[in-house]
Amino acid sequence: MPVPSASRSGFAIEASHLCRTYRVGQKKAGLLASLRGLWKGETRTVEAVRDVSFQIGHGEMVAFLGPNGAGKTTTLKMLAGLVYPTSGTARVLGYTPWEREDSFRRQFSLVMGQKNQLWWDLPAADSFELHREIYSLDRARFDRTLGELVELFGVEKLTRQPVRELSLGERMKMELIASLLHEPGVLLLDEPTIGLDVVAQSTIQRCLREYNQRKGATIILTSHYMRDVEALCSRVLMIVQGALQYDGQLSGLLDRFGRKKLVRLQFEGAVPVGLDRFGECKITGPVAELNLEKSRVAQTLSAVVDMPGLVDLSVQDPPLEDVVAMAFGSGATQP
């Protein structure tokens, strides 16, 4: 993998004080609306990304977390060179992304889970071939890489089938193969597992991990599935309302925002009344779930342990999704 000397030492990706504001105006049909769009008073300024700085080392796998519209995708697009920042700088493999030099564009890939870049009516193999021409890849190297990737993703039998006949998961695997054919050193993934079933999700996770280990590629991913994040990334960057709220280990996020514990009580018969005096209580059949501050867990346990009819009791961490949702909430006035 040719890497410019500037980035051989130091970080694969560096961003400092990235800001991105844009004006929104309604785009309607007709010359009329576009002319009216020239009217400055009709637009409103939105700060999509506010002063975001971070460094990512070579070979790291990092997740961007944040609610919808928080600025994750905008940040990714800035790193991909698709969007100009309003201010701030970034270096990706030693290049400034938005200058979009060909040699830079050869060295990374952006995959967007909701979009599709393969030719719909043709077999994926044809799209791969076209990819080879566009990236001017050497035939032997291309064949070798393609063989490896097809095997890795386990789609040997599917590359000759028109893409439109593939399932969503198979299609996503093909998209990923297409984006890895030129062996990018940096991989940017925007919701790569959106809408996929659990099996396909875990295959994709395994393949990404494998690719990361084999090639030492740097991977940034955004995902709504915490499962992806847990499986792939030890480091997370949390962006809420355009600003970086947290940069560190995933476990640190739990410590910081996971202030509650879930106490699960199972009773022989009906759940006795009055449990809600301990805190937030959810009852389903003979099971009650109490969502408690950590500090109150011990005290509550001693109070409920002697309750008549109690057959089982457990204390759990709340699901990661809930912690993250809480973290999103704490970083902003609105979700």
Add this chain to the structure above:
Amino acid sequence: MSSVPALPAFRPAGVLGAARKYLRIFRVSLVERLAYRADFLLGTVLRFLPLVTSVLLWSAVYRGSGNDTIEGYTCRQVIAYLLLVHVSRMFSSMPGLASGIAREIREGTVKRYLVQPLDLQAHLLAYRAAHKVAYIVTSVLPYAILFWLMRGYFEWPGEPMVWGAWLASLLLGFLLGYLMEFALGLLGFWFLEISSFLYLVNTVSFFLSGHLMPLDLFGGRMAMFLKELPFQYLAYFPASVILGRESTESMVRGLLVECGWCLAFFVVGRIALRFGLRRFSAFGG
């Protein structure tokens, strides 16, 4: 001006503020109007530019031929004809009718004509008629201007009977155009994808109906043959009537034959609809 676009909050400071406010409203409204005009102008150019090139082409043809008439048409008559054909087509063209029916069949929504006391043929006719009226009303002004600009090319007939026959032929043209397209659309019961076929038929009809040039100009047997087809009633016949090229006898005969074609396509449509719906329900939609 019905609506003024919402303006950002504004703090008027006395007379000056008020003046600025109204100046701003004026500017926004002006831009809106101008943009509307530009759209309108472009649309008008789109519709009439081909007409201009035809006028020029035919002038050149007549100059080149050195004759005043070709197959009994003077240059002015050909140009008048090309304009009048637009009026015929305004009545007889049914954009999207057949493809709409085919889509309803493909997507299964045609089912509702099986369960509701609603006849597809009558329902769509009423719908189309309403749309035609609206379309014709909005087109009257641009056409009136165009006819006025090109008034030198026309010699309008004096007899009210000719005008009456023209009107009748236009209305029958609407009906025939509808019934033909309707029958075509029903092919969707038997063939899954007919959009390219419909496109082909439209292209052929464009030619056969005399939209391109007066059918007489093809000369001799070709012209005679084309006038035996139902397509001529969609464009050629009404234009020929108002140009005063038809004798009383041929006018009456033409209208009667046109009624005959309407009846024929009505029957074809009924039969096809019946068998089509039967087939549709057999396959379970």
Add this chain to the structure above:
Amino acid sequence: MEGGKDAGIRRGLGSYFRLLGAFGRFSLNREMAFRGNFLMKVLLEVVWLGILLLFFHTIFRNTSRIEGWNEYQYLFFLGCYYALEGLIETLFLENCVEFGELVRTGNLDFFLLKPIDEQFLLSFRHIDWSTAPKILIGGALMGFGLWELAEPVTLARLGGFLVALASGIAMAYSFLLMLASTAIWMVRNQSLMELWWLFSSLMRYPRDIYEEPWAVLIQKVFTFLLPALLVVSVPAEAMVRILEPAILGWTICAGFMMLLASRWVFRKAIRSYRSASS
């Protein structure tokens, strides 16, 4: 702009031709997946040609000349029109129509990530083979017209024809590309197809027919402002009528300028797309 010089060094002209070949091959594969539809489209073109020829034949039954064009000169013109329109439709029309769609869905992003000139990629990526027969048919008509005229084709005429034809193609392509680029800023009421049809209806007849006093303004506008009238007329004139250096020079110049202008507009559009997207 970005990376242009770099691309020039790394990527020879040959690789662009190879890529074009690949686009052609895969587009053909795609067409063959829907063979019935493909044949229908070809049939449609043949029917259109039939209508055009019948129209042409009928006119020349009644006249021997149209503004100085005799029957076979006119046939050559017709062939040239048909071939040129076919070429534009085969190479560019579908791509330009799809450009608006790419902007709307945001899929344009993918094309901007590729290490290749965006304009090249977006202009050529789909080849519409169903209109390619028009190029052959047009060529055949031109050949037949020349043969019937039985005048020797001098090198000067051939050269003038080829250069003017290339300029004509450049003008038509540039017009389409500029129209397509505006999709970034506005959603048009009139579709790109309709505007192309307007442009093509100006190419359809020799520019001499606009000689009438009331049409002079139209002639001037579409010769000097938006030179649609030159696209087919000038190459055909160069080959079968008079080789007029002034108009040939202007055609070449206009073709070149429009090409530059369209590239500028396209770049501007991409830049604006990148500024506006989030």
